[in-house]
Amino acid sequence: xxxxxxxxxxxxxxxxxxxxxxxxxxxxxxxxxxxxxxxxxxxxxxxxxxxxxxxxxxxxxxxxxxxxxxxxxxxxxxxxxxxxxxxxxxxxxxxxxxxxxxxxxxxxxxxxxxxxxxxxxxxxxxxxxxxxxxxxxxxxxxxxxxxxxxxxxxxxxxxxxxxxxxxxxxxxxxxxxxxxxxxxxxxxxxxxxxxxxxxxxxxxxxxxxxxxxxxxxxxxxxxxxxxxx
Amino acid sequence: xxxxxxxxxxxxxxxxxxxxxxxxxxxxxxxxxxxxxxxxxxxxxxxxxxxxxxxxxxxxxxxxxxxxxxxxxxxxxxxxxxxxxxxxxxxxxxxxxxxxxxxxxxxxxxxxxxxxxxxxxxxxxxxxxxxxxxxxxxxxxxxxxxxxxxxxxxxxxxxxxxxxxxxxxxxxxxxxxxxxxxxxxxxxxxxxxxxxxxxxxxxxxxxxxxxxxxxxxxxxxxxxxxxxxxxxxxxxxxxxxxxxxxxxxxxxxxxxxxxxxxxxxxxxxxxxxxxxxxxxxxxxxxxxxxxxxxxxxxxxxxxxxxxxxxxxxxxxxxxxxxxxxxxxxxxxxxxxxxxxxxxxxxxxxxxxxxxxxxxxxxxxxxxxxxxxxxxxxxxxxxxxxxxxxxx
Numbered sequence: 001x002x003x004x005x006x007x008x009x010x011x012x013x014x015x016x017x018x019x020x021x022x023x024x025x026x027x028x029x030x031x032x033x034x035x036x037x038x039x040x041x042x043x044x045x046x047x048x049x050x051x052x053x054x055x056x057x058x059x060x061x062x063x064x065x066x067x068x069x070x071x072x073x074x075x076x077x078x079x080x081x082x083x084x085x086x087x088x089x090x091x092x093x094x095x096x097x098x099x100x101x102x103x104x105x106x107x108x109x110x111x112x113x114x115x116x117x118x119x120x121x122x123x124x125x126x127x128x129x130x131x132x133x134x135x136x137x138x139x140x141x142x143x144x145x146x147x148x149x150x151x152x153x154x155x156x157x158x159x160x161x162x163x164x165x166x167x168x169x170x171x172x173x174x175x176x177x178x179x180x181x182x183x184x185x186x187x188x189x190x191x192x193x194x195x196x197x198x199x200x201x202x203x204x205x206x207x208x209x210x211x212x213x214x215x216x217x218x219x220x221x222x223x224x225x226x227x228x229x
Numbered sequence: 230x231x232x233x234x235x236x237x238x239x240x241x242x243x244x245x246x247x248x249x250x251x252x253x254x255x256x257x258x259x260x261x262x263x264x265x266x267x268x269x270x271x272x273x274x275x276x277x278x279x280x281x282x283x284x285x286x287x288x289x290x291x292x293x294x295x296x297x298x299x300x301x302x303x304x305x306x307x308x309x310x311x312x313x314x315x316x317x318x319x320x321x322x323x324x325x326x327x328x329x330x331x332x333x334x335x336x337x338x339x340x341x342x343x344x345x346x347x348x349x350x351x352x353x354x355x356x357x358x359x360x361x362x363x364x365x366x367x368x369x370x371x372x373x374x375x376x377x378x379x380x381x382x383x384x385x386x387x388x389x390x391x392x393x394x395x396x397x398x399x400x401x402x403x404x405x406x407x408x409x410x411x412x413x414x415x416x417x418x419x420x421x422x423x424x425x426x427x428x429x430x431x432x433x434x435x436x437x438x439x440x441x442x443x444x445x446x447x448x449x450x451x452x453x454x455x456x457x458x459x460x461x462x463x464x465x466x467x468x469x470x471x472x473x474x475x476x477x478x479x480x481x482x483x484x485x486x487x488x489x490x491x492x493x494x495x496x497x498x499x500x501x502x503x504x505x506x507x508x509x510x511x512x513x514x515x516x517x518x519x520x521x522x523x524x525x526x527x528x529x530x531x532x533x534x535x536x537x538x539x540x541x542x543x544x545x546x547x548x549x550x551x552x553x554x555x556x557x558x559x560x561x562x563x564x565x566x567x568x569x570x571x572x573x574x575x576x577x578x579x580x581x582x583x584x585x586x587x588x589x590x591x592x593x594x595x596x597x598x599x600x601x602x603x604x605x606x607x608x609x610x611x612x613x614x615x616x617x618x619x620x
Contacts, residue, residue: 086538
């Protein structure tokens with residue numbers, strides 16, 4: 001396991017093409033330490049989510065370098081991207097649950113991506129993590145019947161259930177009340193301490209800043225501050 | 230159902246779950262596929278009716294080889310051939326027996342003023358081996374002059390005529406100065422060729438069609454000796470009967486030619502062929518719409534799966550799963566409604582429109598392939614896009 005599971009070097013990113021082409025990310029250089037909890041801050045439009053999706057192999061790297069788990073992402077084959085994505089847990093801003101699947105089934109999707117496996121044990125694992133996130137009585141609910149906060153917790157469960165090496169979270173606590181937000185971040189922190197899981201989280205939530213190992217602030221696509229509180 | 234599919238696919242049956250998630254959308258999708266099926270079935274049904282009625286007259290006769298004039302088109306739309314050819318043919322080794330066949334179209338005005346056209350076949354009643362078994366059984370009755378057998382399926386014929394004939398009541402009508410008496414029925418079925426059919430002795434035929442001569446039948450039917458192959462005899466006949474304007478065919482070859490002729494040279498055949506083509510085309514468009522709409526509806530969810538590390542094969546698996554489900558659920562009502570409409574068409578036109586297992590199977594297979602391909606094409610956008618752009 002490399003010491004810096006996430007590394008970027010001279011990373012630039014552009015949106016649009018031709019005259020409308022606009023640079024959204026300027027020369028981002030950063031090393032993220034294994035097991036740490038890093039928070040990306042900055043006003044909206046500053047490029048936090050773009051950076052997160054670049055690290056998460058969800059967007060084509062155009063210029064510069066992004067290394068995830070020791071693997072260069074830029075120009076990587078589709079098969080390589082697929083295998084990297086499986087080692088990451090991405091918690092989406094809009095939770096992105098599958099509307100036709102129950103909470104448990106959504107979480108199972110996070111396990112079945114690895115193929116095969118004992119269905120009974122998978123189901124037990126899915127139930128266990130839902131229970132940990134306080135959703136024991138919502139296991140078989142469809143997302144349509146869950147509150148925003150419950151959906152967000154299901155999305156967290158789906159990302160964590162397969163023990164990813166890196167967790168990328170886009171505002172995971174936005175829809176959560178203070179207590180469950182705190183719980184989720186504590187869980188991520190514990191995973192970092194015990195399993196060496198590396199977390200990068202985009203957030204506006206001042207309540208959780210104190211738990212971060214490192215806070216990187218972006219503005220207009222540039223890193224303007226990088227602190228270790 | 231869900232558990233069963235889970236075992237079958239060794240993953241969650243996402244296709245099934247998302248199809249059945251919204252009942253309204255599921256019904257709409259299934260209706261679309263069913264309608265596409267219906268469309269194709271109707272066109273194939275009409276096309277099939279034309280084919281069935283084209284070869285229906287063949288069920289009257291029993292023969293191995295047919296000698297015809299080359300300027301004829303089909304069995305019932307034939308030129309004339311000198312009867313002398315029959316005597317020549319009888320001298321060819323392997324030919325067991327032969328019979329001239331006379332065919333004419335008899336227009337006939339009913340009592341209510343409407344007219345029907347009856348395709349009339351004149352046969353040698355001394356050679357029952359050349360007609361189908363049920364006609365052969367009635368053949369000696371036709372030795373009485375001006376008698377004929379009438380097809381049960383004749384269109385426009387008053388009900389009492391057919392019912393009366395079956396009960397033994399004869400029905401006479403006047404045609405061209407002759408009185409023709411129908412003394413029994415046969416079962417051929419109406420079609421595109423004529424409103425109905427008559428079988429009579431060659432003597433009666435020549436009386437009803439005074440312009441025809443016994444020396445110029447439409448076809449000469451030839452039966453081969455046992456143990457000699459039809460092809461061998463055809464080759465020998467070709468050698469023994471030189472000179473153009475003669476067509477020597479096996480009965481199967483003749484039927485095939487008739488089908489090809491009707492499908493490619495007659496406006497009705499071309500129109501029906503075009504109908505089948507259009508039906509399939511519109512069916513494909515409907516099926517593609519159904520599948521691509523479904524993929525578009527779930528694109529966000531698929532993008533999430535892709536972001537989680539699912540590969541393109543997984544998405545193809547889902548759309549194939551949906552394709553199979555939609556093909557099956559759309560096929561069943563499509564088939565049932567088609568069969569209902571077939572029955573309606575039969576009642577309204579008397580055309581031999583019938584469902585065949587092979588047709589049903591082919592349409593199902595076609596639907597399955599069309600659904601699968603449509604789904605596969607619709608997922609291409611997913612394959613080419615960055616997941617982050619699809620949320």
